[in-house]
Amino acid sequence: MNHTLLDRLRPGTADCPSEMALDKWCCEALPAAEQRLVAEHVNGCEICGERLDLRRLGLDAFPLFDEAQQVAELQRRLSDASGPIRTDTPLPVLVCAEISQRNPVE
Amino acid sequence: MYRDYGAVVYRRALRLLANPQDAEEATQEVFVRVMRTEAGYSGKGELIGWLYRITTHYCLNRIRDKRRRQDLFQLHIAPNLSHSASTSPADMVMMRWLLSRADERQAQAAIYVYVDGMSYEEAAPLLGVSKRTVGNLLERFHNWCSEQLRTASASGEIAGPTRDQSQFTARS
Numbered sequence: 001m002n003h004t005l006l007d008r009l010r011p012g013t014a015d016c017p018s019e020m021a022l023d024k025w026c027c028e029a030l031p032a033a034e035q036r037l038v039a040e041h042v043n044g045c046e047i048c049g050e051r052l053d054l055r056r057l058g059l060d061a062f063p064l065f066d067e068a069q070q071v072a073e074l075q076r077r078l079s080d081a082s083g084p085i086r087t088d089t090p091l092p093v094l095v096c097a098e099i100s101q102r103n104p105v106e
Numbered sequence: 107m108y109r110d111y112g113a114v115v116y117r118r119a120l121r122l123l124a125n126p127q128d129a130e131e132a133t134q135e136v137f138v139r140v141m142r143t144e145a146g147y148s149g150k151g152e153l154i155g156w157l158y159r160i161t162t163h164y165c166l167n168r169i170r171d172k173r174r175r176q177d178l179f180q181l182h183i184a185p186n187l188s189h190s191a192s193t194s195p196a197d198m199v200m201m202r203w204l205l206s207r208a209d210e211r212q213a214q215a216a217i218y219v220y221v222d223g224m225s226y227e228e229a230a231p232l233l234g235v236s237k238r239t240v241g242n243l244l245e246r247f248h249n250w251c252s253e254q255l256r257t258a259s260a261s262g263e264i265a266g267p268t269r270d271q272s273q274f275t276a277r278s
Contacts (some may be wrong), residue, residue, distance in 0.1 A: 018224040029150030
């Protein structure tokens with residue numbers, strides 16, 4: 001069966017590394033041999049090149065996040081076992097937003 | 107750890123929850139749980155797998171929170187890059203609708219394999235089951251999804267392009 005909903009969700013092709021494998025590769029967290037294999041695949045795969053572009057877009061924007069404030073909030077949460085999640089920290093635009101106007105559930 | 111892996115957790119939570127504020131909350135909560143658990147892990151690879159597992163559990167609970175469902179189905183944040191590496195917003199909206207109703211274990215397996223693109227071998231340790239069980243979970247999820255979409259389409263609950271059942275047909 002071609003192009004079912006679930007098939008279309010999959011990032012890349014069946015030969016492409018998973019999202020987790022790509023994250024591990026970016027963090028140099030794979031064993032050396034796997035790190036080389038993923039590098040070889042990514043260098044020759046247009047889709048994975050685009051997936052990396054997406055990551056860079058997000059990762060490059062992440063430092064705009066107020067890291068000190070986030071770490072302070074994390075420390076506060078850790079010292080307060082029952083503390084609620086605080087949500088008032090403004091978040092920079094990480095990626096360009098495409099808001100779907102569709103409403104599939106009525 | 108937050109500086110090294112915060113972006114990984116945030117980006118994944120944003121993909122699953124589709125909302126920057128929810129993704130921020132998820133990132134905070136995941137790291138709070140990680141720091142409180144103090145479980146041992148050997149190496150960066152195992153740590154990232156652990157972060158994936160906790161993020162999946164947290165985000166799935168948010169998706170299944172009935173009070174929040176409507177927002178998740180109406181809003182989808184997607185990178186503004188029109189290429190093949192980007193998942194269709196409509197597809198992710200439909201997937202969240204399914205995940206909100208599915209059996210929890212089947213939903214977790216579906217996230218790892220379909221949304222994250224993991225092999226059964228990669229997903230098995232995150233789920234704490236064998237590769238064979240991953241396959242069984244996905245087969246049940248697939249059959250359940252087909253039935254759900256057939257019922258929802260017949261009742262008019264699903265509108266627009268996602269109403270077409272032809273995009274979700276049982277695998278042979």
